[in-house]
Amino acid sequence: VLTGVATLLAVDWGTSSLRAALLDDLGSAQLERSYPRGLTSVPSGGFDAVFHECFADWFDEADQRCLVAGMAGARSAWQEVPYCPCPTSVDELAAGLSWIRPGRIAIVPGACCESRGVPDVMRGEETQVLGALDLLGLRDATLVLPGTHSKWVSARDGRIVQFSTHMTGEMFALLRHHSLLARGLPASAEGFDDGFDTQAFDDGVAQALRGGGLLHNAFSIRTLALFDRKPGAALLSRLSGLVIGEELLARPRDAADGVILIGASGLTARYARALAQCGVASHCVGAQAGWRGLHVLAQRARWAGRPGR
Amino acid sequence: VLTGVATLLAVDWGTSSLRAALLDDLGSAQLERSYPRGLTSVPSGGFDAVFHECFADWFDEADQRCLVAGMAGARSAWQEVPYCPCPTSVDELAAGLSWIRPGRIAIVPGACCESRGVPDVMRGEETQVLGALDLLGLRDATLVLPGTHSKWVSARDGRIVQFSTHMTGEMFALLRHHSLLARGLPASAEGFDDGFDTQAFDDGVAQALRGGGLLHNAFSIRTLALFDRKPGAALLSRLSGLVIGEELLARPRDAADGVILIGASGLTARYARALAQCGVASHCVGAQAGWRGLHVLAQRARWAGRPGR
Numbered sequence: 001v002l003t004g005v006a007t008l009l010a011v012d013w014g015t016s017s018l019r020a021a022l023l024d025d026l027g028s029a030q031l032e033r034s035y036p037r038g039l040t041s042v043p044s045g046g047f048d049a050v051f052h053e054c055f056a057d058w059f060d061e062a063d064q065r066c067l068v069a070g071m072a073g074a075r076s077a078w079q080e081v082p083y084c085p086c087p088t089s090v091d092e093l094a095a096g097l098s099w100i101r102p103g104r105i106a107i108v109p110g111a112c113c114e115s116r117g118v119p120d121v122m123r124g125e126e127t128q129v130l131g132a133l134d135l136l137g138l139r140d141a142t143l144v145l146p147g148t149h150s151k152w153v154s155a156r157d158g159r160i161v162q163f164s165t166h167m168t169g170e171m172f173a174l175l176r177h178h179s180l181l182a183r184g185l186p187a188s189a190e191g192f193d194d195g196f197d198t199q200a201f202d203d204g205v206a207q208a209l210r211g212g213g214l215l216h217n218a219f220s221i222r223t224l225a226l227f228d229r230k231p232g233a234a235l236l237s238r239l240s241g242l243v244i245g246e247e248l249l250a251r252p253r254d255a256a257d258g259v260i261l262i263g264a265s266g267l268t269a270r271y272a273r274a275l276a277q278c279g280v281a282s283h284c285v286g287a288q289a290g291w292r293g294l295h296v297l298a299q300r301a302r303w304a305g306r307p308g309r
Numbered sequence: 310v311l312t313g314v315a316t317l318l319a320v321d322w323g324t325s326s327l328r329a330a331l332l333d334d335l336g337s338a339q340l341e342r343s344y345p346r347g348l349t350s351v352p353s354g355g356f357d358a359v360f361h362e363c364f365a366d367w368f369d370e371a372d373q374r375c376l377v378a379g380m381a382g383a384r385s386a387w388q389e390v391p392y393c394p395c396p397t398s399v400d401e402l403a404a405g406l407s408w409i410r411p412g413r414i415a416i417v418p419g420a421c422c423e424s425r426g427v428p429d430v431m432r433g434e435e436t437q438v439l440g441a442l443d444l445l446g447l448r449d450a451t452l453v454l455p456g457t458h459s460k461w462v463s464a465r466d467g468r469i470v471q472f473s474t475h476m477t478g479e480m481f482a483l484l485r486h487h488s489l490l491a492r493g494l495p496a497s498a499e500g501f502d503d504g505f506d507t508q509a510f511d512d513g514v515a516q517a518l519r520g521g522g523l524l525h526n527a528f529s530i531r532t533l534a535l536f537d538r539k540p541g542a543a544l545l546s547r548l549s550g551l552v553i554g555e556e557l558l559a560r561p562r563d564a565a566d567g568v569i570l571i572g573a574s575g576l577t578a579r580y581a582r583a584l585a586q587c588g589v590a591s592h593c594v595g596a597q598a599g600w601r602g603l604h605v606l607a608q609r610a611r612w613a614g615r616p617g618r
Contacts, residue, residue, distance in 0.1 A: 075535075118516070119532040149489075149528065165532075166524040167488070174483045179476070180458075207427070213559040214523055215475040215552070219458065223428040223474075226384075243524070250522040 008065055009058055010294040011051075012124060013072040015039045015148070018050070019287075022058060027295030029288070031058075039071040047078035048100075065303055066105040067294045070124035073098060073107040083112035083121055089159040090130055094300035103303050108294070113162050120165050124290070125151045128262050129160055131293025132285045136260065142252060143260045144282075146267045148173075150247055154254060166247045172240060175218055181239065184225025186232045198273070200234035204241020205248070205274045214246045244274045255280055262289045317374055318367055319603040320360075321433060322381040324348045324457070327359070328596075331367060336604030338597070340367075348380040356387035357409075374612055375414040376603045379433035382407060382416040392421035392430055398468040399439055403609035412612055417603070422471050429474050433599070434460045437571050438469055440602025441594045445569065451561060452569045453591075455576045457482075459556055463563060475556045481549060484527055490548065493534025495541045507582070509543035513550020514557070514583045523555045553583045564589055571598045 008023040016038035021029035035054055042050050052059070059066060073081030081098040088111050096109040110123030125145045132143060139158040145151040148169035154162045175181050186195075207217050221239050224230045230238070258281040261268040268284040275282045317332040325347035330338035344363055351359050361368070368375060382390030390407040397420050406415040419432035434454045441452060448467040454460040457478035463471045484490050495504075516526050530548050533539045539547070567590040570577040577593040584591045 116516075116519070118529040119536050119538070120528070121532055121535065150524075164521075164525050165528045166522065167528050168524050170488055171524055174487055178483055178487045179479055207425075210425070211559070212473070213475065213555060215459075215477050215480055215556050216473050216559055219429070219474045219476050220427040223430055226430065227428050229428070246522060247524050250520070250525055 008067060008295060008298045009055060010291050010298075011055075011066060011068040011070075011072075012127075012290050012294075013039065013068055013070040013078070014124060015071050016041075018054065020055060020058070021291050023291055023295050023298075027292050029291050039074065039077055042077075044076065047072065051078075051105075064104075065298065067097075067108060067298050067301070068100075068105065069108040069127040069290065069294060073109060074123060079107060081107050081109045083110045083123075084126070086111055086113035086163070087156075087159040087161045088126070090296055090300055093126060093130070094297050097297070097301055106301065108297060111160055111163070115162070115164070120163060122151055122153075122163060122165070125153065125163075125262075126160060127293035127297065128289040129153050129155060129293070130296055131291065132260055132262050132289040133158060134296050135285060135289060135292050136283070138260075141260050142254045142257070143262060144271060145262045146244075146271050147263060152250075152252065152255075154252060164250075166250065168243050168247045171214075172243045175221075175239060175243070176236065179218075181218065181221045181225075184222060184232060185236050185239070195233040195237075197234045197237035200230065200237040201241040201270065201273065202277065204238035205245035205277050206241075207238075208242050208245025209249060209278065211249075214242065217242050217246070240270065241274065244270060245277075248274055248278055248280075251278070251280070258282060260285060262286075317376060317604060317607045318364060319600050319607075320364075320375060320377040320379075320381075321436075321599050321603075322348065322377055322379040322387070323433060324380050325350075327363065329364060329367070330600050332600055332604050332607075336601050338600050348383065348386055351386075353385065356381065360387075360414075373413070374607065376406075376417060376607050376610070377409075377414065378417040378436040378599065378603060382418060382432060388416060390416050390418045392419045392432075393435070395420055395422035395472070396465075396468040396470040397435070399605055399609055402435060402439070403606050406606070406610055415610065417606060420469055420472070424471070424473070429472060431460055431472060431474070434462065434472075434571075435469060436602035436606065437598040438462050438464060438602070439605055440600065441569055441571050441598040442467060443605050444594060444598060444601050445592070447569075450569050451563045451566070452571060453580060454571045455553075455580050456572060461559075461561065461564075463561060473559075475559065477552050477556045480523075481552045484530075484548060484552070485545065488527075490527065490530045490534075493531060493541060494545050494548070504542040504546075506543045506546040509539065509546040510550040510579065510582065511586065513547035514554035514586050515550075516547075517551050517554025518558060518587065520558075523551065526551050526555070549579065550583065553579060554586075557583055557587055557589075560587070560589070567591060569594060571595075 007025045011020045018035045018037040021032045072078040084092045097106040099106045111126040112121045141155050143153040150166040150168045261284045272282045316334045320329045327344045327346040330341045381387040393401045405418040408415045420435040421430045450464050452462040459475040459477045570593045581591045
């Protein structure tokens, strides 16, 4: 039952899941929902229908407002929203909101940057980064958002100035399920946290940090299985350490001052462990970063019946 | 038609193909055959049957001898043959031959080595390396055998002293067919050499050599497609350059003196290009390296009806 204090329907429409929260006027989540209705499960042109199917009871109030972050603004998704080029901040992202219904529902733009002629992109993480900075009262930080495509973000003076994507989670899944290594690893598709072996994970991180390269180091998962040196569960933890350690090898110099980790606790805990092995301190922030980012953007948006672009 | 000069049936039984040659007493291939009957296509216990099916007409001479290199000696293959630990040479490999039929058919052992508690293995490449050294009259060299699992081998004083495996070919296939990157790449399963774009390949090598890591650099294939900066065929060549460049980053210091590339010409040509970008000279040797290796081993084997182990 809603109490009437909800001022924003905050939505994170990701690739595999659709999450939402009703935020009060301080930006705190009063109610939360999650559906397995990510981008890949929505038929072409079906975003409006899925939105109303999931949120009709939360949205049919006369004064309800809604901001959507994530992949909803991707090409062929709900409505393509151009990326905001870095450096970018709350001002540019709020100005770049793309209205689905003027004054009621808008999609937050993603961010893009460029390094040596190669572009990089994010959709959703920009909102979490701005929320985490706001939550922690920081204007300068190195932030890491682990996941299928991990993001390393440099924020200076409250702006996202540069970032880089690492296909770490996807690489773990590719090696675990589709490569030769799969033969020596537990068959279950689940079990990411079940039977996690911290020593094996740390060994994997250490091996990656010594160099040699992922192409070589990953093969050790095969040979250790071949010589029966380690059980499958330990090898899975070691492989996780190998790919995360490989990502950490490419960390920016600024990371030495400590990083903010944003994400689910199981994964950020692994990154915190691996970063500690590099001598890098970290601080973890959970899902509230995304809600806070949408709250901050909502305060800057032009809701008064005045359509944006 | 055989002329009677054939003294050895040389077989390379790999994971995906079965190749053979009849060698004369100087080790030259007189006739060659190739079948799509690699390890993965042979049913358990079916190696003897496949061998006779493919080579009965070549093998039924009273004095015919046969040496088999490759995966035939793997666990669950024709007959498991223990690895020869490095350093190893023609002497140890010949002494370690595993007889399928005493004095007639033997399998060459693979080689193993260890680095910081992590084992590495090869089956088949050891024979090619010894053959290439013999062909070139070398006793010291750094040799590279590109492929699904590339091998970098250090030979000193005619012995294989150390080597390392890199999952380069497998990684290319994983990223090309099973990752998010597949969306921006040509759909055809073929076309490795068709439409090869040397500039895009060189750009990929250069990007890898600048660092940043494969987990990050591979994502650029996605973003370049997203911004329509490059056509799919160019991106495929660039991805090839990225993974080969990543392998080269881990090259041993000795490689600076030049390397011997062993393998099919299309792939060794790519490696030669990438190595040139690192300032490393290379010399290519083809399939004759494997036949020569088996010839050299056959000269050292104990054929006189005297069974080995």
